[in-house]
Amino acid sequence: MAEIKDPENTILMDLKGGRVVIELLPDIAPHHVNRMKELARAGAYDNVVFHRVIDGFMAQTGDVAHGNAEKAFDLRRAGTGASDLPDLPAEFSGVPHDRGTLGAARSQNPNSANSQFFINFNDNHFLNRQYTVYGRVIEGMEHVDAITRGEPPAQPDRMISVKVAADVG
8 A cells, every 4th residue: 555645635536446546746736736636525526437548648537527427428528628617827847747647638728727637657758848747646557557448438437436535534
């Protein structure tokens, strides 16, 4: 088991295969970290699908408007939505997009990240300083590696539960 050093800045994401533990980076990207915690605490990420999963690249999820497998799931629109909260300013840094890092998905506008994010399967350094890195998987990367591939996958996997570790008893 990974040691959770800062429960307030650690995400526990349950996938079909098991738990993924994500260490957030509040010193690097405070706005993105706060948004993820806010949406996790609201339950907005629960049951949201991985709508874009590219082998050797990354798994993208977080479309809280169209990606909920139980409420408003629309595979044709998954990946086009966001939360009702305002978009976030880019928080680009020198932290590289290494395997297991969490990056903020966005449109062509650098300041358009909102609720969607991706987890890198490989080192994707061509993304460095173009997409905000705000976390890294510290345990359970094998469960991320097992996410069903596709754009979108015919039978997409989902985040069963996403919680802030400080809130879990």
